[in-house]
Amino acid sequence: MFEPDVKREAEEFCYNLERGVRGFGGLGDWFMVEPEWIWVRVGEDGFEEAANCVEELNPDLALAFIPDSMVVSYEDDPSMPLQRKLSAVGLPSQMVERSTLENLRGSEYVLFNVALSIYAKAGGVPWTLDDALTHHLTVGINVSERKHGAVAACYTHGSGESMKFDWATAPASLDMLGEAVFQVVGWAAENYIDSLGGPPSSVAIHVDAASPILEAGFGAAIQRLESEGLLKEKAVYSVVSINKSGPPRVYVKMGDTFMMPDKGACTVLDYERGVVCTSGYPEQPALSPLGVVKPLMVEVVESNYEHSITEIMRDVYWLSEIHWASGFRTPRLPVTLLYPGRMCSFFRAGVKPTSLRGTAWFL
Structure with a gap:
């Protein structure tokens, strides 16, 4: 889900997430995952209406590029309403704030952490313990x-x-x-x-x-x-x-x-x-x-x-x-x-x- 004025940045973020950047191999090489992206534009009715479209598409996970929580009022922050709506129908979600999208879409640290969250929220297991714990x-x-x-x-x-x-x-x-x-x-x-x-x-x-x-x-x-x-x-x-x-x-x-x-x-x-x-x-x-x-x-x-x-x-x-x-x-x-x-x-x-x-x- 993206707002129209950050479409180019959102596409670049997802490209880097999938293909990787220097220091991060991407979902393809490091996680052996080939995502299929379905783009949902946030229109005048806001993120809630976009979430209805996402619900109909029934993806594995919803990735939303949202305004920074520090620059919008609590009532206008879409993060929690989005997560409430999507989780109620069984859809995990990942939020990425606008400042991260605009300034850190090429950061290997940000991309790797977002990739880990997406992979785990979709049911993947990034890593486990090699030895058993003390208790069963x-x-x-x-x-x-x-x-x-x-x-x-x-x-x-x-x-x-x-x-x-x-x-x-x-x-x-x-x-x-x-x-x-x-x-x-x-x-x-x-x-x-x-x-x-x-x-x-x-x-x-x-x-x-x-x-x-x-x-x-x-x-x-x-x-x-x-x-x-x-x-x-x-x-x-x-x-x-x-x-x-x-x-x-x-x-x-x-x-x-x-x-x-x-x-x-x-x-x-x-x-x-x-x-x-x-x-x-x-x-x-x-x-x-x-x-x-x-x-x-x-x-x-x-x-x-x-x-x-x-x-x-x-x-x-x-x-x-x-x-x-x-x-x-x-x-x-x-x-x-x-x-x-x-x-x-x-x-x-x-x-x-x-x-x-x-x-x-x-x-």
Whole structure:
């Protein structure tokens, strides 16, 4: 979808996206994808009418070149209305703002990141983990609101070509968080069984340290899952709280200089707690005017086995590496927190997809 005055720039952007530029091989060479472009002009009736045309065409994904959110009023910003409308009919979408289109359509960084998002939103898997995580099933959970909200969860299991990723939701008022946990972890376990033929015997649940989901009764939910055959009898589990706002800093001291820690550095504080740097050197410069990166505080708040905090921190770090919308820098958060958090943000904005299972529509 494009406005008439940026047609030439939009065509050049899509050409670069498909064929590549120096430093980026394009969708064809790097992703083995040959897109077919269908151009929809945004007329006087705006993006909403153009979205109706896109809905009739039923493409794999809608790419929209929209005005910058900073230069239009909230009421005139088409981004969220477009995403609400398209997701309601099962169409993933990718927004590109006008300033990016006009100034960065030849940037290998921008093109690669947009290509990653498009590929993942259309159901592709850009990369996975080579080794398996500690637990058979790892589920990240967040809640959009304390009352009349929704729980969002993403899960992952396996490694390499057998690695699976998906998401689920459940209604969640404050007094029903335990039921919501049962539903989304049960859904993830059902998908595990469908893939591997039997229930998992271990599960890790990742939660934001500030989320009300910590008030849920995880042990009772695990027992129900066992009784219904969705987890093996006497399954081991751990509930891992990840704090992104107040952990201590990690640094390398060289004389009187505080230098950036290595990406992946970690410190064990005690049996339940540790600190891990999911970003750092060499992604960040050794000496940065912005100071050292903020690590994550990882705490096992509930567990029924002799866990290893080092292995749990390693899993958190690995899961920050498989974010599919950035080819050059990884996020601080593991996807088990990052993706449910993004889903909850979209839910609050009224974006509630109906049939986008198996795709990372929220990137």
